[in-house]
Amino acid sequence: MRKNIILHLSALATLFLFEMLGIFSEYHQGNFARILVLAAYGVGYNILFGYTGLLSLGHALFFSAGLYASGLSIYHLDYNIEQSLLLAICISALISLIIGFLALRTIGVSFMIVTLMFSQIAYLSILYFGSITRGDEGFVIQQSSRVFLSMDLSNPTIRYYSALLIFSLCMLTNLWIAKSPFGRVLVAIRENSERALMLGYNVKLYKLFSIIISGTISGLAGASYGILFGYVGASFAAVSYSIFPLLWVLIGGAGTVLGPLIGAIFMFYLIDYASDITDAYMIIVGVALLFVTLFARRGILGELRYRFYKWIA
């Protein structure tokens, strides 16, 4: 455990020092703030997929639940940041509970399809209720509303530290879960759910808790994204935002705490650099992903753990 604490705190300290020492250019500072929030979303996804073994294709629902709960409450009800974040967390947890309760009546491919369907319902509802959500166009959260404890969250430096704080909270929660008896049961369910059941664990209840934790973290990431970057739009509820966290987790290493961050950095910069080279950048991205899956099928950190550092959580 001590090695894991040192590793994960070192990663956070590095991210902190990069900003404090001014190593990031303005461009990379903005990118990394975005990556950290998205990686927090990946952490939420990883708890369900990487640790519990449930493949959801509808996590954009939870991300956008948080995004819209906080965004709409600020936009229409003049909530402050604290109130909107609290509301987003509650709404995401509640939606996760409901979706989890319904989706867990299915398993395997059916679970994927059901989660995808719920996510599409949410996406289409956002478009349908355009008078409230501003539909496809979305809406901007004014800079004057993005103030937390007298700090202007639109300021790039404060935004970076805020994103790092959110990511740290999510990542440390993940580390704690991974090392707890609860996390051990989640892994057991992923590995062999029938055996876990025959050891006396209420597998369905554990899966439901996993969905709630995963959905709430994803919702918190969604709310943070809207608040820090000032934009709420239906594209965040589209199916691509359910696929992204899956890719980050697969590339970084499913069931590793730092995997989603590594995957998000890799994907973000791969797309960024590839789109500089050609308009058909997805070809480059696709080929690169193919190589990663061929030569590191457990993901980057997952492969390192499997081959060299078995202690990595």
Add this chain to the structure above:
Amino acid sequence: MDSLNDELLYTENLSKNFQGITAVDKVNFKINKNEIRALIGPNGAGKTTFVSLLCGRIRASNGKVFFNGSDISNLPVYNRISSGIGYTFQITSIFSNLTVYENVALSIKNRRNKEERSIISEVLNKVDLLDRVYQRSGDLSYGHQRLLELAMGMAQRPKLLILDEPTQGLSDVEIENFKKLIKDFSETMTVLLIEHNMDVVMSIADKITVLHFGKIISEGDKHSIQSDPLVQKAYLGD
């Protein structure tokens, strides 16, 4: 006649039908505390279905199961396990990507760390796997995986441990060790053993129940079972 206080588990007219096929047919079965009971029968007799009904893996079509004085017929599987029924699978079922230690630790619930470590050491010592504690369980040999599964069952500290063909695929030496282990277990728990190896059954079982076409056709000590014409007929045919 057995005293009521000695009864650990009994069933009343326990039945299971699969789309018109009766796999277990109105079985009235009883097992006492600290007994080693063997459940035998030809292939397809309904042995695994019967024990699956006891631990709740499958729901009974009819009948009741009483365990430790309570009716557990409507309890879900995890509650039955938590109430003291341990089960090891016919086909080895462990958490292959977890270490030996983690596998056994998962069998132990609600214990403090120190107590958990002590139980893990004790059971792994009994099955002679203590030197492999941090090895990935999927890398163990088949025989060691069977022993690990047994250790997981022991670590649960069940009142009743159901072992479904535990010696399948073990070498003669491993089977001898296994027999000693089961004898040890019976001092602290009741063992219900499904087994095809008659040498194992005859040498360790206190009592034997023979199941055929889902019905109990004979029950008693090894001598009465060996001389029962119904049992001979079931195994050898007319």
